[in-house]
Amino acid sequence: MIKLAKLNNRPEIFHSIQGEGKNLGKPSVFIRLSLCNLYCKWCDTDYTWNWQGTPYPHNNDAIPGYQKFEKDEMMAVLGDEEIAGIVDDYNCKNLVITGGEPLVQQKSLISLLRLLRDNERGYHIEYETNGTFIPLPEVDALSHQYNVSIKLSNSGVSYEDRIEPEAIAWFAASPKSNFKFVVDTEQDMEEVQAIINKYNISNDVVYLMPQGSSVESLRQKQNWIVEVCKQYNYNYSDRMHIHIWGAKRGI
Ligand code: SF4
Numbered sequence: 001m002i003k004l005a006k007l008n009n010r011p012e013i014f015h016s017i018q019g020e021g022k023n024l025g026k027p028s029v030f031i032r033l034s035l036c037n038l039y040c041k042w043c044d045t046d047y048t049w050n051w052q053g054t055p056y057p058h059n060n061d062a063i064p065g066y067q068k069f070e071k072d073e074m075m076a077v078l079g080d081e082e083i084a085g086i087v088d089d090y091n092c093k094n095l096v097i098t099g100g101e102p103l104v105q106q107k108s109l110i111s112l113l114r115l116l117r118d119n120e121r122g123y124h125i126e127y128e129t130n131g132t133f134i135p136l137p138e139v140d141a142l143s144h145q146y147n148v149s150i151k152l153s154n155s156g157v158s159y160e161d162r163i164e165p166e167a168i169a170w171f172a173a174s175p176k177s178n179f180k181f182v183v184d185t186e187q188d189m190e191e192v193q194a195i196i197n198k199y200n201i202s203n204d205v206v207y208l209m210p211q212g213s214s215v216e217s218l219r220q221k222q223n224w225i226v227e228v229c230k231q232y233n234y235n236y237s238d239r240m241h242i243h244i245w246g247a248k249r250g251i
Contacts, residue, residue, distance in 0.1 A: 093124055152188050
């Protein structure tokens with residue numbers, strides 16, 4: 001059984017376009033899992049982990065009326081066949097398993113992945129991961145792409161929690177990985193460069209993406225980030241879904 005995020009009383013599985021990173025613009029079905037091992041203060045899927053009673057501060061705390069989430073209300077527990085059945089209805093071969101942090105539940109994912117990789121289905125499977133878990137061999141064998149977003153200090157998460165050297169080294173060595181860094185200020189680039197250099201990550205698999213959940217906040221940062229991308233041959237990634245739909249969920 002797999003824990004998914006719940007939206008409008010239904011599991012959050014939806015057909016849209018990939019709004020970020022390497023496959024930006026690609027029609028995809030998103031399977032949003034619940035639970036995360038981190039606690040980024042700007043996380044825009046805080047309903048997957050910011051449960052009532054937990055101590056983590058969040059930028060949304062400043063919004064009048066914002067409250068941490070009731071875990072049982074925000075989670076749907078589904079079996080493999082049920083999930084595969086929903087996905088099959090969309091007639092779209094690119095699947096993005098996201099969260100939260102999807103690899104928190106990677107043991108439970110193995111049987112679902114086997115079902116989805118069945119020859120008749122033949123899905124292409126990518127993950128949005130924070131890069132703190134090494135995929136199990138069974139998971140890796142059934143997966144095509146890792147969009148690895150290692151968190152920087154701008155996330156508010158402690159260094160020990162967000163940097164797992166063995167996991168980063170594993171992803172850096174995998175031909176299936178690309179690295180997406182969420183940058184807020186020019187100072188963030190020192191941390192990004194240090195990670196890239198330490199783990200010998202090739203510049204052409206690096207994507208820099210502005211932090212922000214409004215068009216205005218993305219625009220404020222895009223010019224200097226583009227200049228850095230030109231200088232180092234990194235890729236620029238927008239957050240296209242914000243331009244199209246704003247911070248709306250499930251689209
Ligand atoms: S790792 Fe991702 S899902 Fe988890 S808190 Fe950070 S931004 Fe949110």
